[in-house]
Amino acid sequence: MRKPSSRTTQAAAAVGGGDGGGGASSSSAAAVAANNNNNKVTPCCNKIGLKRGPWTPEEDELLANYIKREGEGRWRTLPKKAGLLRCGKSCRLRWMNYLRPSVKRGHIAPDEEDLILRLHRLLGNRWSLIAGRIPGRTDNEIKNYWNTHLSKKLISQGIDPRTHKPLPIQQAPPPPPPPPITSINSPIIQNNNILPNQIQVPTTSNSNYIPNNNSLLEFDQVPTLNYQTCLTQLVDHENGNMDNNNNISMIQNGAAAAVGVGGGAGESCYEGQISNEDDQEQDDMNYCTNDDVFSSFLNSLINEDVFNSQNHLVQLHQQHHHQPHQQHSMINVVDQNNDHHHLISSSSSSTQAFAFGPAAGWDHHHASQNMIMAANPTAAFHHHHQNDHQVEKPHF
DNA sequence: AAGATGACCAACCGCAGTCAC
DNA sequence: TGTGACTGCGGTTGGTCATCT
Numbered sequence: 001m002r003k004p005s006s007r008t009t010q011a012a013a014a015v016g017g018g019d020g021g022g023g024a025s026s027s028s029a030a031a032v033a034a035n036n037n038n039n040k041v042t043p044c045c046n047k048i049g050l051k052r053g054p055w056t057p058e059e060d061e062l063l064a065n066y067i068k069r070e071g072e073g074r075w076r077t078l079p080k081k082a083g084l085l086r087c088g089k090s091c092r093l094r095w096m097n098y099l100r101p102s103v104k105r106g107h108i109a110p111d112e113e114d115l116i117l118r119l120h121r122l123l124g125n126r127w128s129l130i131a132g133r134i135p136g137r138t139d140n141e142i143k144n145y146w147n148t149h150l151s152k153k154l155i156s157q158g159i160d161p162r163t164h165k166p167l168p169i170q171q172a173p174p175p176p177p178p179p180p181i182t183s184i185n186s187p188i189i190q191n192n193n194i195l196p197n198q199i200q201v202p203t204t205s206n207s208n209y210i211p212n213n214n215s216l217l218e219f220d221q222v223p224t225l226n227y228q229t230c231l232t233q234l235v236d237h238e239n240g241n242m243d244n245n246n247n248i249s250m251i252q253n254g255a256a257a258a259v260g261v262g263g264g265a266g267e268s269c270y271e272g273q274i275s276n277e278d279d280q281e282q283d284d285m286n287y288c289t290n291d292d293v294f295s296s297f298l299n300s301l302i303n304e305d306v307f308n309s310q311n312h313l314v315q316l317h318q319q320h321h322h323q324p325h326q327q328h329s330m331i332n333v334v335d336q337n338n339d340h341h342h343l344i345s346s347s348s349s350s351t352q353a354f355a356f357g358p359a360a361g362w363d364h365h366h367a368s369q370n371m372i373m374a375a376n377p378t379a380a381f382h383h384h385h386q387n388d389h390q391v392e393k394p395h396f
Numbered sequence: 397a398a399g400a401t402g403a404c405c406a407a408c409c410g411c412a413g414t415c416a417c
Numbered sequence: 418t419g420t421g422a423c424t425g426c427g428g429t430t431g432g433t434c435a436t437c438t
Binding site for chain 1 (some may be wrong): 404
Binding site for chain 1 (some may be wrong): 422423424425426427429432434
């Protein structure tokens with residue numbers, strides 16, 4: 001199984017040394033030729049004699065001491081200043097994945113594992129995003145853990161680790177035909193690794209319709225969130241006018257979302273902020289940025305308790321007021337062309353507590369016909385644990 | 397005991413986004 | 418507006434160790 005080692009040769013020759021900064025690294029003649037053809041060799045990659053391979057304790061000490069003195073950044077010049085025969089990229093990697101004080105190493109707890117599973121179902125192989133929600137863990141560590149443990153675990157459970165859907169069963173009868181559908185043009189929804197060319201929404205009025213693809217939105221389970229204000233800003237920011245040419249619009253009307261959590265449009269998006277980080281992060285969340293929105297969104301999605309609490313409040317509200325309540329969902333959208341994510345807020349009204357979908361009526365006043373829906377985070381979490389030690393319950 | 401195999405994971409690679417000039 | 422440097426990301430490689438045959 002062990003593959004022939006080429007690393008020693010690479011280290012000795014160090015042709016095109018460094019670790020590929022700017023994508024120009026190579027250690028093979030073919031790659032060197034390609035570099036020459038591309039005429040895109042960064043200075044870092046021209047340097048020879050750079051050390052590769054595992055770091056020694058002495059190198060670690062040099063790097064750690066330098067960063068303690070000078071701080072992170074300026075990776076290109078850091079090795080020389082720190083007295084290291086490494087390229088900046090290697091130094092950065094070593095620091096980020098190993099030497100950083102905040103890095104938590106060792107056994108991944110069941111709670112962390114559960115969180116990884118949830119986030120992966122939601123985000124796919126976006127390891128940095130996943131790692132960002134698991135304090136002390138690096139994207140590399142999570143990626144490795146996924147590839148060596150979790151993917152195998154899911155397979156052993158009959159679940160496709162890429163889609164989080166049941167693996168196909170041999171000799172199984174063909175699935176029943178789906179209900180009539182109406183094609184919706186791109187953009188694409190990313191549903192983990194599924195990137196259909198067309199997103200399809202049933203035209204049936206059956207509100208109980210549930211897509212065959214169980215990763216699609218389950219209309220009766222939609223999280224109620226209160227980030228519409230920030231989402232509006234987010235979508236505006238990321239997509240300019242976000243018109244029909246982009247096929248992404250759908251800013252819901254912002255009225256009285258998220259019962260008991262914050263308030264209506266215009267309020268701070270961190271009213272009722274859900275946090276799974278420390279107090280410092282809580283303190284830092286006094287303003288609204290795209291990252292914050294996404295962070296808050298993830299916090300909400302990974303917290304079933306929050307969702308359940310909100311559902312309960314919605315139910316209470318309806319019991320007392322006997323009127324439909326506006327529901328909001330968050331949809332993760334990926335532009336087909338640029339792979340950018342867009343968090344989209346949707347709204348609908350229904351006389352049922354959590355009805356959501358075609359019968360309840362998509363908000364076509366605010367949603368482009370080309371809008372998409374997918375990535376039901378709640379559905380994604382149905383079968384996971386009730387508790388998330390990472391997340392605090394919001395204060396209502 | 398020794399080689400083969402598998403698991404783990406640190407490190408590398410190449411690409412893309414962002415920013416300064 | 419174009420270019421290059423810098424940075425970050427996800428995929429992949431390969432070294433090391435444990436277990437199997």
